[in-house]
Amino acid sequence: MQSSSQPSRSPQDIEVYETTELYGENGRFRVLQFSGEAVQGVLDLNHPRRVVFEYLRAMIHLMEAGNPYFEDVFLIGHGIGTLASYYSDKRFRVAEINPRVVELSRTRFGYAGDNVLLGDGRSLLAAEPDRSYDYVLLDAFTAAGTPPQFTSLEFFGLTRAKLNTHGTLIMNLMGRSGQDRLISAIHTTLREIYPYTRTFALPAEGTADLRNIVMAASTRPIPCQSRHMAGFSEITPGLGHVIRDR
Known part of the structure; x- marks a missing residue:
């Protein structure tokens, strides 16, 4: 996964970042992730209802x-x-x-x-x-x-x-x-x-x-x-x- 923007961290070590590739799929994705752990949520910016x-x-x-x-x-x-x-x-x-x-x-x-x-x-x-x-x-x-x-x-x-x-x-x-x-x-x-x-x-x-x-x-x-x-x-x-x- 290659991030297109730097993760923004909170004091609870929660990361929010955007990427153009997710699990082998190309697109525009915004990701919520606890630091060092699995992805907790993904928004497909091209198809927000997906x-x-x-x-x-x-x-x-x-x-x-x-x-x-x-x-x-x-x-x-x-x-x-x-x-x-x-x-x-x-x-x-x-x-x-x-x-x-x-x-x-x-x-x-x-x-x-x-x-x-x-x-x-x-x-x-x-x-x-x-x-x-x-x-x-x-x-x-x-x-x-x-x-x-x-x-x-x-x-x-x-x-x-x-x-x-x-x-x-x-x-x-x-x-x-x-x-x-x-x-x-x-x-x-x-x-x-x-x-x-x-x-x-x-x-x-x-x-x-x-x-x-x-x-x-x-x-x-x-x-x-x-x-x-x-x-x-x-x-x-x-x-x-x-x-x-x-």
Whole structure:
């Protein structure tokens, strides 16, 4: 990736920069990135409405295939606000722990929503009324990966309480293309709470390569069409341990 402008850093080591090449694609892109970590959000300056990341397009398809008439969504992890902007006609509540991320989403990426709650996503979700959401979405990362408070049996029980009768939890995770112990444990833990789960992953060259993994869980079957999953293929995680709050 070759940047066409110098990154601008905040005290939280968040970088915003523009580049003419991203993941092998030429164009004009504005990028939000935590210093030394993976890209957190991308705006295609030539096509601002475009959803660049494949995992977001896969999540969009799962949402629309599962319930084309959904209205209420709780999203943990704001980024540049791609999903909430894409669904500006829906009722989104967005939890973001870093106020600088929210500020940059507005000043550098054009986010116009007034639906972002500042604070820990799990605590904010716990304060919401039970059975009030069609979807709970998790897209939160630190340098160490998905924060552990979002992968435990207790957290998954909380999400089920906040979802309505036909609601679904959809998570963006990172895992290795071989049998990944954490992904297996997350899947096993989910199965303790939800009777239906499906897991999808992008292809990877080697078994040690990290890749996006989208995992969905519900009290009802989870429909999708593979041709609309943006390159994600269904996988079956192995048996793992049940993750509990520490």
